[in-house]
Amino acid sequence: MSSERMTHLRRLEAESIFIMREVAAEFRNPVMLYSIGKDSAVMLHLAAKAFHPSPPPFPLMHIDTTWKFREMIAFRDATAARLGFKLLVHTNQDGVARGINPFDHGSSLYTHVMKTEALKEALTLHGFDAAFGGARRDEEKSRAKERVFSFRTANHGWDPKSQRPELWNLYNARVRPGESIRVFPLSNWTELDIWQYILAENIPIVPLYFAAERPVVVRDGQLIMVDDERLPLAPGEVPQMKRVRFRTLGCYPLTAAIESDADTLEAIVGEMLLARTSERAGRLIDHDEAASMEKKKREGYF
Amino acid sequence: MNEAIAPFGTAEYLAAHEAKGLLRFLTCGSVDDGKSTLIGRLLYDTKLLFEDQLATLASDSRKHGTAGGDLDFALLVDGLAAEREQGITIDVAYRFFATERRKFIVADTPGHEQYTRNMATGASNSDVAVILVDARKGILTQTRRHSFIVSLLGLKDVVLAVNKIDLMDYSQSVFDRIVADYRAFAAEFGFRTLVPIPISARHGDNVIARSANTPWYDGPSLLDHLDTLDVESGADTRPFRLPVQWVNRPDLNFRGFSGTVASGTVRVGEPVVVAGSGATSRVAAIVTADGELAEAGAGEAITLTLEDEIDASRGDVIAAAGARPEVSDQFAAHLIWMHEEPLLPGRPYLMKIGTRTVGMSVTEIKHRIDVNSFQKLAAKTLSLNDVAVVNVATHDPVALDPFAAIPQTGAFIVIDRMSNQTVGAGMVDFGLRRATNVHWQALDVSKASRAELKLQKPVMLWFTGLSGAGKSTIANLVEKRLTALGKHTYLLDGDNVRHGLNKDLGFTDVDRVENIRRVAEVSRLMVDAGLIVLVSFISPFRAERQMARELVEEGEFVEIFVDTPLEVAEERDVKGLYQRARAGLIRNFTGIDSPYEPPLHAEITIAGGALAAEAAAERILDYLLKKGYLG
Numbered sequence: 001m002s003s004e005r006m007t008h009l010r011r012l013e014a015e016s017i018f019i020m021r022e023v024a025a026e027f028r029n030p031v032m033l034y035s036i037g038k039d040s041a042v043m044l045h046l047a048a049k050a051f052h053p054s055p056p057p058f059p060l061m062h063i064d065t066t067w068k069f070r071e072m073i074a075f076r077d078a079t080a081a082r083l084g085f086k087l088l089v090h091t092n093q094d095g096v097a098r099g100i101n102p103f104d105h106g107s108s109l110y111t112h113v114m115k116t117e118a119l120k121e122a123l124t125l126h127g128f129d130a131a132f133g134g135a136r137r138d139e140e141k142s143r144a145k146e147r148v149f150s151f152r153t154a155n156h157g158w159d160p161k162s163q164r165p166e167l168w169n170l171y172n173a174r175v176r177p178g179e180s181i182r183v184f185p186l187s188n189w190t191e192l193d194i195w196q197y198i199l200a201e202n203i204p205i206v207p208l209y210f211a212a213e214r215p216v217v218v219r220d221g222q223l224i225m226v227d228d229e230r231l232p233l234a235p236g237e238v239p240q241m242k243r244v245r246f247r248t249l250g251c252y253p254l255t256a257a258i259e260s261d262a263d264t265l266e267a268i269v270g271e272m273l274l275a276r277t278s279e280r281a282g283r284l285i286d287h288d289e290a291a292s293m294e295k296k297k298r299e300g301y302f
Numbered sequence: 303m304n305e306a307i308a309p310f311g312t313a314e315y316l317a318a319h320e321a322k323g324l325l326r327f328l329t330c331g332s333v334d335d336g337k338s339t340l341i342g343r344l345l346y347d348t349k350l351l352f353e354d355q356l357a358t359l360a361s362d363s364r365k366h367g368t369a370g371g372d373l374d375f376a377l378l379v380d381g382l383a384a385e386r387e388q389g390i391t392i393d394v395a396y397r398f399f400a401t402e403r404r405k406f407i408v409a410d411t412p413g414h415e416q417y418t419r420n421m422a423t424g425a426s427n428s429d430v431a432v433i434l435v436d437a438r439k440g441i442l443t444q445t446r447r448h449s450f451i452v453s454l455l456g457l458k459d460v461v462l463a464v465n466k467i468d469l470m471d472y473s474q475s476v477f478d479r480i481v482a483d484y485r486a487f488a489a490e491f492g493f494r495t496l497v498p499i500p501i502s503a504r505h506g507d508n509v510i511a512r513s514a515n516t517p518w519y520d521g522p523s524l525l526d527h528l529d530t531l532d533v534e535s536g537a538d539t540r541p542f543r544l545p546v547q548w549v550n551r552p553d554l555n556f557r558g559f560s561g562t563v564a565s566g567t568v569r570v571g572e573p574v575v576v577a578g579s580g581a582t583s584r585v586a587a588i589v590t591a592d593g594e595l596a597e598a599g600a601g602e603a604i605t606l607t608l609e610d611e612i613d614a615s616r617g618d619v620i621a622a623a624g625a626r627p628e629v630s631d632q633f634a635a636h637l638i639w640m641h642e643e644p645l646l647p648g649r650p651y652l653m654k655i656g657t658r659t660v661g662m663s664v665t666e667i668k669h670r671i672d673v674n675s676f677q678k679l680a681a682k683t684l685s686l687n688d689v690a691v692v693n694v695a696t697h698d699p700v701a702l703d704p705f706a707a708i709p710q711t712g713a714f715i716v717i718d719r720m721s722n723q724t725v726g727a728g729m730v731d732f733g734l735r736r737a738t739n740v741h742w743q744a745l746d747v748s749k750a751s752r753a754e755l756k757l758q759k760p761v762m763l764w765f766t767g768l769s770g771a772g773k774s775t776i777a778n779l780v781e782k783r784l785t786a787l788g789k790h791t792y793l794l795d796g797d798n799v800r801h802g803l804n805k806d807l808g809f810t811d812v813d814r815v816e817n818i819r820r821v822a823e824v825s826r827l828m829v830d831a832g833l834i835v836l837v838s839f840i841s842p843f844r845a846e847r848q849m850a851r852e853l854v855e856e857g858e859f860v861e862i863f864v865d866t867p868l869e870v871a872e873e874r875d876v877k878g879l880y881q882r883a884r885a886g887l888i889r890n891f892t893g894i895d896s897p898y899e900p901p902l903h904a905e906i907t908i909a910g911g912a913l914a915a916e917a918a919a920e921r922i923l924d925y926l927l928k929k930g931y932l933g
Contacts, residue, residue, distance in 0.1 A: 006601055008324035008405045017603035018562045021547040025616050025657070049591035050603070051560070054552040137396045144395040163393060164724045165419045165640050167426040169562075170654050170715045174722040188407055190398045196316055270312035 009197055016043075016185040017050040018169060019148060023130050023183050024050075024057045026173035030130035030183075031088070033119075034060040034080075036072045037249045038205050039134035039186055041079070042194055045203045046185065047132075048083050059086040061122060061131075065114040066091060067102065067251035069227050075206045082204075088126070092118035102253045103232055111254075120156045123180065130173070130181045138190045148187050154178035195269045208246045209268060211260040215239035222256035247272075322400065325528060326407045328424040329463075330452065331434035332444035333413035336465045340434065340503035341397055341410050342375020344525065347510045348399045375503070393417070394424040403529050413444055418687045419640035421448060422727060425455045426713075429533045432461040432524070437470045437500075441483045447673040447687075449484075453491035454636055454689065454729060456709050459531060460493045463524060467516065468502040474518040490676075495531070499524050538600050541625035542566035542574070543703070543711050545656035546618045550605050558589055558605035559614055561657065564710035566622060568606070569597040573623035576614045577701035582623050583610040600710075617658035619701040619711060627711060630733035631699045637664070637684070637692050641718070641725035645684035648815045650849040651725070653696065655714035661697030661852070662716070668692060682812050693734065705729035720844055752832035756790045757933040760829040762854055763922070765838040766847060766901065767864035768893045769879055770871035772910045772918075776864060777838040779919035784834060789932060792828055794821055796839040809890040815846055822850035829854050834931065842898045857929075862922065863901045866910030868893050 006014070023030050032047060034040050047056040060080055064073075080087035092100075095113040102110040123131060137144045147163050149171040164172050175181060186194075198205060215226045217239050224231070226239040231253060233239070244257035245268075262271045329337040363374040397408045409424030425431065431452040435445055452460065462484055470476045481498040488496065499508055500516050501524060507513035508523045522530070543564040550558035568574070568585060575582045588595040589605040598604045606620060614620060621627055639645050645664060653662040668691040670681035684690050705712030709729075716726030753760050763780070765773040774795055784791045800807070804820055807813040818841050828835045841847050851859040871893070872880040883891035890896045901907075906925055908918045926932055 006599075007320060008322055009320060011324050011601060014562060014601055014603040018547070021560055021603075022657075025548045051548075051550065052591035052605070053556060053558075053589070054550050138398045141395075144397060145393045160393065165423045165715075165727065166724070167423055167715055167727045168709070168713045169427075170713065172654065172715060172717055172722070172724045174652075174717060176722065188396065188398075190405075192319070192400075193405075196320060199316065200320065266312045266316075269316060273312070273315065 009193060009200065012189055012193060013046065013049075013197070015169075015188065016046045019171070019183060019185040020047055020050040020056075020132070022171050022173065023132065026171075027130040027181070029126070029128050030058045030132070031061045031123075031126065031128045032056070032058055032085075032132040033134070034062045034076065034087075035134060035249075036062065036068070036076045036079075036206060037134070038194055038198060038209060039136065039189075041203050041205050042189070042197055043132065043134045043186060044079065044083055044085070045201060055084045058132075059088050061088040061090060061126075063115060063118045063122060064089050064091045065110075065118070065251050066096060067114070067230075067253060069206075069208055069225070069249065069252045069255075071208055072206055072249060075204075079204065088122075090118060090122035090125070092121060101230075102251060107254055114251075123156065128180060129175055130183055132183045132185060134186050135184050136189050136191070136194070137184075137187050146184060146187070148184055149173060150182045150184065151175070152180045152182055156180070158182075191272065192269070195265070195272060199265045199269065206249060208249055211243050211245040211263045211267075213241045214244050214257070216242050216244055216257060223258065224255075225252055225257055227252040318402070319400070319405075322403065322405050324405050324407065325430065325531070325533065326409070326428045327430040327432055327528065328394075328409040328411050328421075328428040329432045329434060330411045330421050330425070330448040331413055331463075332436070332439070332442040332448075335413060335434040335436045335439075336376075336503045337413065337434050338376035338395075338410055339374075340432075340463065340465065340501070340509070341395075341408055342377070343503045343506055343509050344408070345397060345399055346375060347506060348401065348525075394420050401525065401529050406528065415444060415447070415687060418447065418451070419638075422451050422455065422638055422640070425452055425457060426727070428457060430459045430461065430528065430531060431457050432463050432528075434463045434465045435480055435484070437464050437467045437473075437476055437480065440480050441487070443674050445484075446487060449488055449491065450671075450673050450676070450689070451638065453488075453493065454638070456705060456729070458492075458494040459533060460488075460496050461524065461527060462496060462498040464498060464500045465503055467500040468505055468507065472500070472507075472515045474516075477519075487676075497521065497527055499527065538566055540565040540600075540708055541627075542568045542572075542622040543627065543708060544568065544604075544606060544620040545658070545711065546614055546616055546620060547657050549615055556607070557611075558607045559620060560603075560605045561620075562603045563598050563600050564656070565600050565708045567597055567599045568622075570594075574606075574608070574620050575623045575626055576612060577619040577621050577627050577629055578699065579613065579618075580626075581612040581614075583608040583612050585609075617656070617660075619656060621701070627701045627703045627708075628733040629699045629701050631696045632665070632734040633694055633696075633702060634668070634731040634734060635692055635694055635714075635728045636705075636731060637690050637716070637726055637728045639684040639686060639688045639690070639726050641723060642686050643718070643721075643725065644686075644811070645688075645716075645726065646812050646815045647683075648812070648819050649843075649845055650719060650852075652717040652719055653694075653714045653728070654717065655700055655702060655730075656711055658700055659717075660700055662694055664692045665695045666693040682810070691731070692728075694728070702730050702733065704732055718845075719848060749830050749832060752830075756832050758789050758832070758834060759931045759933075760832045760858060761834055761926075761931050762825050762829055762850065762859050763834065763836045763862060764841070764847065764850060764859060765836065765862045765864055766841045766904075767866060767910060768868060768871045768898055769840055769891070770874050770876055771864040771866035772915060773838045773840075773864045775915045776862075776908070776918045776922070777836045779915055780922050781836055783919060783923055784926075784932075787932065789834055790832065791834045791836060793836040793838065794825060809888075809896070811843075811890075811896075814842065818843075818846040818850065822846070822853055825850065826853045829858055834926075840892050840898070842892045842896065844899045844901065847901065860906065860925070861901050861904040863904035863907045864910040864918075865900070865907055870910070 100113045147166045216223045245260045246257050262268045362377045395410045399406050411421040411424035464477050464480050477500045500519055501508045507515050510525045511523050544561045546559045547561040550560045570585050572585050586607045586609045588598050647664045650663050667681045669678040670690045703711040712730040714728045715724050718725045765777050767773050781791050781793050804817050807817050825835045825837055882888045883894040892898050
């Protein structure tokens with residue numbers, strides 16, 4: 001039922017804008033989660049469009065694990081300022097005090113404490129009743145089952161077996177005090193759509209997506225960038241300079257690089273079209289066990 | 303990715319991809335008809351799978367697979383742990399692939415009857431339905447149910463995929479018989495296209511390309527058909543509708559109405575009307591972040607500014623001035639019930655239509671529709687997955703169009719007021735009367751002036767609790783004390799009202815809801831008359847007490863929970879009712895075989911077991927005095 005001149009990208013854009021306006025109108029205290037990656041970049045760009053000429057009527061929030069790439073943090077602050085967002089940054093201070101890190105505690109416990117627990121803590125602290133996330137359904141199998149408006153209990157839990165039916169574009173935004181909705185405005189975008197939109201709209205992204213000479217070590221066959229001195233080196237292990245880039249961005253010890261010469265957006269897309277491994281293969285946390293994403297999401301992970 | 307190797311270079315590829323259209327379809331049909339396998343096959347054959355996904359698939363196929371030693375494509379789609387363990391689909395999964403012409407979004411929907419609501423969810427956002435039938439089993443109840451729901455939700459283009467044709471030796475006669483059976487019952491659904499295709503999802507016959515195993519079949523492969531099907535049927539000639547989502551007001555100089563065009567086309571300078579108020583103006587500008595537009599059509603997210611300062615807010619519909627939508631507070635609709643808790647006529651729910659959320663109730667179930675025979679059946683309530691034709695009354699008039707004309711302004715969901723669950727999906731058939739023609743009679747003597755004369759603030763004192771809790775005893779004492787103070791009161795007692803006004807009602811859930819609705823309405827008139835009304839009713843359901851609360855203004859409803867434990871009430875058993883209920887002589891007795899939902903936020907809670915009636919009455923009078931009800 002959409003106008004004929006609308007290409008699939010314009011339809012996706014309009015759908016995301018509709019979703020964002022619904023949230024702004026129906027919730028008392030929404031927030032947009034900012035992960036600083038390419039999907040977040042698109043989400044922020046869409047939010048700026050959705051409310052034009054007004055500024056977006058909700059703040060951004062970044063869950064800082066303290067292990068993000070340094071370039072990400074610099075980019076985060078610049079982007080929030082450029083688009084006129086209020087930026088909130090939250091870190092699980094208890095986790096910091098306990099010295100939780102991805103090396104000594106394993107990626108599973110680390111992610112739970114520094115991301116999942118931190119997020120739940122921040123949502124409770126600010127009393128947010130809706131939180132936007134940039135997840136896409138094509139990323140992973142349990143994501144493919146998620147609603148656009150995904151209900152969370154007061155404990156931030158997800159029950160995949162009793163999701164609210166979601167018909168047409170009639171999103172049910174009703175929650176009781178303490179309960180909340182995670183909203184995914186990019187649900188129907190694919191990785192290719194994201195890149196294509198970034199190209200078409202000229203959206204700035206973190207330079208780490210582009211190939212450059214960077215210091216890396218090889219761990220379990222994966223290239224890990226030595227972003228600062230906290231990465232423990234094995235005896236005799238010496239970081240080597242390689243021309244690498246990242247397909248996804250997260251905590252640097254948990255995000256593998258790929259060797260690449262792609263240093264323009266077009267080259268990145270060209271490389272992606274030829275790629276034979278999926279995007280999440282670069283995220284070490286998904287390999288922990290089968291159905292790992294569903295388990296984390298039930299516990300409150302985004 | 304599919305078409306992975308860019309044939310010309312990235313720039314050309316991207317240009318081609320950017321110009322692609324989008325088609326959304328769902329796969330549906332009975333359990334084990336091979337829906338997930340078909341989607342897995344489409345992803346696999348369009349080379350959309352990555353190496354690591356294939357590796358995971360191979361390992362999962364060994365662990366959970368049901369395809370012998372082969373890859374089990376269903377495991378690609380069934381993403382929840384419970385689904386993989388049980389080998390079934392519970393919820394809708396959305397999958398993506400593309401060809402050179404189109405980008406596709408596929409909703410893979412569950413076949414089990416208990417998950418029909420998830421199937422309806424997938425159908426509501428699709429342009430085309432692919433209905434699978436197992437060639438060995440032919441048309442099943444779920445085939446009929448899903449076809450019916452697909453037609454209800456307004457889908458016009460259907461593919462009948464006769465799957466597992468390999469297991470029937472690629473037999474043409476098997477295929478022809480199933481197609482004939484299907485056409486016989488689907489004739490009345492009014493599908494624009496119905497294309498039957500013999501396929502084997504497991505082996506790939508006629509999925510991507512025509513198969514040599516079915517030389518007798520001369521139609522297109524499934525993918526070719528989906529690739530070329532024309533779903534955009536010419537220019538949009540429907541009238542313009544814009545449900546207002548959000549009023550855009552960055553400063554005093556700009557006031558815009560943001561929303562997505564539901565239908566038709568809007569142009570700068572055209573006259574428009576706010577459906578509810580009838581206020582008219584002209585379009586001053588169509589604003590987007592990418593600049594102003596001269597015109598906008600269905601699906602475009604825009605912000606309208608108007609030439610005049612007219613009032614409109616979220617939930618209003620801005621429409622073409624010459625073709626206003628109907629504005630009504632009563633309409634007929636088709637309703638799909640989606641919750642284990644049944645629909646009760648008269649019970650207050652919420653509905654969301656467009657961007658408007660409003661109180662509603664079903665005033666009448668005209669009939670239920672049997673999904674197997676499509677016969678009309680009488681019904682007092684609706685259970686999970688029932689489909690019915692109903693009359694709906696809304697709390698306030700709403701702008702609406704028949705769903706068949708404009709789905710975006712004719713579709714609604716029903717929300718439970720207590721649990722906030724989405725419990726139903728509806729499609730407007732037609733408005734029952736124009737609410738604009740029925741006005742409240744404006745009266746010169748107001749509630750305030752009547753109350754002033756009586757030196758009191760009118761209020762509804764709502765006593766709720768189990769039978770034998772002591773509600774009427776306490777209410778009686780309170781009324782006596784009030785009368786002694788010279789206050790004007792009236793006491794409505796459950797038993798007494800059932801002898802007259804409500805003598806046609808029994809004790810089923812449906813009748814209990816109607817019982818309370820009538821009493822609440824009577825009480826409202828009495829509050830309007832300036833009285834202090836004491837209502838002594840078991841009123842076991844929160845939803846109905848909430849309805850009564852919302853009938854009057856803030857502060858005019860005081861909920862008094864006489865909290866007597868069941869054992870105590872049963873021990874008293876003044877009327878001998880508990881004894882008879884226990885003996886099975888009375889059915890649907892609250893506390894015995896019918897539930898009581900205690901209030902969560904009662905203004906006054908009386909521990910009925912411990913506190914004597916006089917002390918309780920004293921507390922209530924205290925409350926009324928302190929809150930200023932007694933002048």
